[in-house]
Amino acid sequence: xxxxxxxxxxxxxxxxxxxxxxxxxxxxxxxxxxxxxxxxxxxxxxxxxxxxxxxxxxxxxxxxxxxxxxxxxxxxxxxxxxxxxxxxxxxxxxxxxxxxxxxxxxxxxxxxxxxxxxxxxxxxxxxxxxxxxxxxxxxxxxxxxxxxxxxxxxxxxxxxxxx
Numbered sequence: 835x836x837x838x839x840x841x842x843x844x845x846x847x848x849x850x851x852x853x854x855x856x857x858x859x860x861x862x863x864x865x866x867x868x869x870x871x872x873x874x875x876x877x878x879x880x881x882x883x884x885x886x887x888x889x890x891x892x893x894x895x896x897x898x899x900x901x902x903x904x905x906x907x908x909x910x911x912x913x914x915x916x917x918x919x920x921x922x923x924x925x926x927x928x929x930x931x932x933x934x935x936x937x938x939x940x941x942x943x944x945x946x947x948x949x950x951x952x953x954x955x956x957x958x959x960x961x962x963x964x965x966x967x968x969x970x971x972x973x974x975x976x977x978x979x980x981x982x983x984x985x986x987x988x989x990x991x992x993x994x995x996x997x
Contacts, residue, residue, distance in 0.1 A: 842913060842916070843886055843889070844883060844886070844889060844891070844910055845883065845884060845885060845886035845889075847909060847910050847916060848883055848884050848899065848910075849884060850916075850920065851899075851903040851905065851909075852864045852869075852884065854920070854923050854924075854927070855903060857927065858926075858927055858930070865877075866878075866880040866881045866884065867880075869899075869902060872898070872902045873895065873898035873899055873901075873902055874898060875895065875898070879895075883895075883899075893907070896910050896911075904923075905919045905923075906919070932944060
């Protein structure tokens with residue numbers, strides 16, 4: 835991380851974006867050739883930007899990179915903008931993971947439901963998830979993680995003996 839007043843390099847910023855996109859969309863989505871095709875540059879140019887051999891691209895190149903990665907151009911120029919964007923990208927990734935896990939267990943529309951909650955309710959959900967994570971780390975769970983939670987079945991009333 836750069837010190838106060840120091841700007842991080844374009845190569846470092848680009849590497850961070852490539853890493854996040856690869857986690858989200860797979861490593862093939864961030865091959866130099868793929869990025870180059872999307873931004874109208876050669877794979878060699880992308881490689882030079884990524885490795886720090888090219889440090890002064892045209893603004894059009896930064897704009898194209900920003901569009902490709904879904905960030906603002908300021909991501910490459912301002913550490914505070916980059917930190918905020920990284921946090922948003924991490925949050926989106928966490929939301930996608932939550933959605934995937936929920937759907938694996940038969941729960942649909944989690945993110946849509948969360949989107950309808952107030953900021954206070956979202957904070958409460960976040961605290962609940964943190965507490966659940968802490969309790970999972972402290973010891974073995976009392977339920978089977980491979981199946982969704984199922985409430986216990988109600989007790990059946992005793993049946994009369996039939997002749």
